Amino acid sequence: MSHSFKALQISESPEKQYTRSIIERNISDLPANEVLIKVTYSSLNYKDALSSVGNKGVTKQYPHTPGIDASGIVEASESPDFQVGDEVIVTSYDLGMNTSGGLAEYISVPAKWIVKLPKGLSLKEAMIHGTAGLTAGLCINALLNHGLSPAQGKVLVTGSTGGVGTLAVAMLAKLGFEVVAVTGKPEAEVFLKEIGASEIVSREVVNDQSGRPLLKSTYAGVIDTVGGNILATALKSLVYGGSAAICGLVASTELHTTVLPFILRGNTLFGIDSAECPMPLRANIWQKLANEWKPNDLSILAKEITLEEVPAQLDLMLQGKALGKTIVKL
Missing domain, CATH: 3.40.50.720 (NAD(P)-binding Rossmann-like Domain)
Incomplete structure (x- = not known):
């Protein structure tokens, strides 16, 4: 599959300066993994902010697309566990750290990173939760x-x-x-x-x-x-x-x-570690987030922005001025 899509890219200069830009990428540039997902929503986390300023403890190689969270729809799958059209969630593991992340219209990930969207949650609500x-x-x-x-x-x-x-x-x-x-x-x-x-x-x-x-x-x-x-x-x-x-x-x-x-x-x-949390426990917690633990009005916990607004919001996070969750509509 080969067509272009929008993504946030962090680039590193020879002087170790880091710049953020919205670019056009090609699906063929993504890592060769089992499942291709068209991202509907992402959400911003402190790790994304650190990746955007060159923190090598988070991201080792640039240029890079951050975004440790994504929800969306399976576009192509080599795994029997996921079919085209499935609504899914991907959080943590290496997504957005050294693997091209969710602040883009497409991601390509291993099947073992993916949770099927549980009943009781929309793709948007899943990202109001996200890794957080x-x-x-x-x-x-x-x-x-x-x-x-x-x-x-x-x-x-x-x-x-x-x-x-x-x-x-x-x-x-x-x-x-x-x-x-x-x-x-x-x-x-x-x-x-x-x-x-x-x-x-x-x-x-x-x-x-x-x-x-x-x-x-x-x-x-x-x-x-x-x-x-x-x-x-x-x-x-x-x-x-x-x-x-x-x-x-x-x-x-x-x-x-x-x-x-x-x-x-x-x-x-x-x-508590969520990055490498075993999948059975991870799936169980997502079921609870969709049901008995789900706040009555998730929408008041988050604001929604576009991909173009992400760089400014990352600055607010780094300055300690962010409030609640920020989700990104792709």
């Missing part, structure tokens, strides 16, 4: 499997205006939890209350500098997207038998704490 929703779902799944319930108390969500945080707040609220949302953006309070947060606290409130190994037992559960001292503070604030799920490092990769929350309060810390 999958990650938030994996966090919630870990906490629920550990026994967390609304009767046990409040759940703290850090980085609550980001993609994972926004969806975690909305899904926890749907499940009946009292959600405490952490943000450094006072202007986001109305939005966070609208999506289900019961209480809003500033970053300073959960950034303890006292050096004490334990703080007042406050939260039954924590979903942390930032790491660093805010995570350390949250761990010191868990109730007896409480649990935390960590999935991010926006503030820091370091964690300075003691063993006391774990050996005196019986707390548990779960590490």
